[in-house]
Amino acid sequence: MRWSKAFIPTLKEDPSEAEMVSHKLMLRSGMVRQLTAGVYEYLPLGWKVLLKVTAIVREEMDRAGAQELYLPALCPAEIWQETGRWTDFGDEMFRLKDRKQRDYALCPTHEEVITDLARAQKLSYRDLPQNWYQIQVKFRDEPRPRSGVLRVRHFIMKDAYSMDRDQAGLDASYLAMKEAYVRIFTRCGLKFFIVGASSGLMGGSGSQEFMVASPSGEDSCAVCQACGYAANSEVACSKPAAPVYQDGPLEEVSTPEKRTVEEVAAFLKVPRSQLMKSLLYMADGQPVFVLIRGDDELNESKLQTALGTAAFRPATPEEVQKATGASVGFISPVRISGVRIIADRLLQNAAGLVSGANKDQHHLRNIFVGRDLKVDCFFDLRSVKNGEPCPTCGQPLALTQAIELGHIFKLGTKYSQSLNATFTDEDGIEKPLIMGSYGIGIERIAACVIEQSHDKDGIVWPLALAPYQVVVSALNVNNPEIMKAAEGLYAELAGARIDVLLDDRDQRPGFKFKDADLIGIPLRVTVGEKGLAEGVVEIKRRGGETVKLPPAQAKQKVQELLSVELFPGK
RNA sequence: CGGGGCGUGGCGCAGUUGGUAGCGCGCUUGCUUUGGGAGCAAGAAGCCCCCAGUUCGAGUCUGGGCGCCCCGACCA
Known part of the structure; x- marks a missing residue:
């Protein structure tokens, strides 16, 4: 891509509506624009990042044996009425009527739809387990959208649903998803932790959340450094010292x-x-x-x-x-x-x-x-307080604010029972499917990565998510020698299937450097008069060191740097 | 749903006792400039959130709406 042709509307100043770093940087780097409260437009740069995220999610879901499908976002009220969630979801569900005045919802989640699909298939135990997933938009009429892309009314989720014949099967499916999630978040370069969580409106027997620590997080988690106990405050408990009571007459x-x-x-x-x-x-x-x-x-x-x-x-x-x-x-x-x-x-x-x-x-x-x-x-009705003894080992618990990135649930038969989704077992008896459900907020991954990886100049993308891996900065487009070298490198890198952006805008060098730093491109190849005079171009890591070498060796060096970063530790 | 703040060119903001709207960035054109968000010059661009009032006259005062942000409540 040539920057002169790209739609990357960067902003020099912080937009006044943004509070969080990730929100400011997503707006400033031209990744997103807000349409209305809790609804964002993804511009080319932002969308490229989301595509990188979803590519990783797909790879790991497929590796874990899940199958991608695509369900409608528009859905008739009936199946929600069958499970009772037409009422339970309350104002959080976007509702609408068709021309015949039939009730519909814009799906806030898809358990009902997937279970309806499963029940229509007359599954056999031989078909099980199944795990179906999709990457799709969800609608929730949040009472208060906030924090940029973190709490919105319209967002992309990867949601997966497993179907098993028994509890042991569910346990295995659940574990496979948990492992896939660990791989996904690790590949995205995130520092995260897993906590026991409340199942809330979803129901079921147990759930865990994947969290990223952040002062702006909306969840509070109790974490024990000593034994690894970690739980969302919604369910966290502790062993406070037994008080001594004095009796007396009422x-x-x-x-x-x-x-x-x-x-x-x-x-x-x-x-x-x-x-x-x-x-x-x-x-x-x-x-x-x-x-x-x-x-x-x-x-x-x-x-x-x-x-x-x-x-x-x-x-x-x-x-x-x-x-x-x-x-x-x-x-x-x-x-x-x-x-x-x-x-x-x-x-x-x-x-x-x-x-x-x-x-x-x-x-x-x-x-x-x-x-x-x-x-x-x-x-147990009380909220755990910071420093109280851990319920398993007695060491002090630390309360940490965190952002929820993913949530995995053992649903059991809540939906299969109410929607009558069964399979026929070996003994010829129809039994309810044992289900699990597994969600990841796609935009939240991007926002959390920015929260964890930025500096005063802008975003510092990990290679795995960077919208472009390399930017070739041609420092003076009016200098034919520079342009020849830059164009040559650009073609060479693009030919090697590297995601490369050529900064061919007629701007001063400082302007280009600032912009490249802001949008967070991991590697910058600088082609300028100074370097060419010495017969070199410069390769600079975002926020890191610079190496100089002849243009002819640049491609190989870039590939080397990219491969090191893509497979850390190898 | 409670509390607070803000709505003025694309963005960030100023606008006095009410007198017909301005600054910086960005945008267009030209010249100069070219290693960390350049300089000069000339331009374009505003239903001052909306609706009603008060007034000779409202961005400014009054009332009522709407929108957006923040804190809390709520929330896979």
């Missing part, structure tokens, strides 16, 4: 206008850990008390698992009044009957607690959980 105390944990603890001169937060939630339309220690934070992901439903929310002040007779801040399950009570495990056998008296401006002291209220069930 008593009511006046606490005028003291509503929050801080206010009450300060007023009564007790540590926050001695308070019991009594939260009233509405779950599937029924009130439920959720109890947690005063110094802990309720983890809503864990609460969802405990409640077994996603349809829950904090009760309104009116609902609180109706259930307890008091206002928010002065309630507890003590002396309340007919309301389900769930509590964090740390409150098991807890005594001497302070919580609301169900009477405005009053609290209770010395609440003894075993005596004064009856908890229906204890769960």
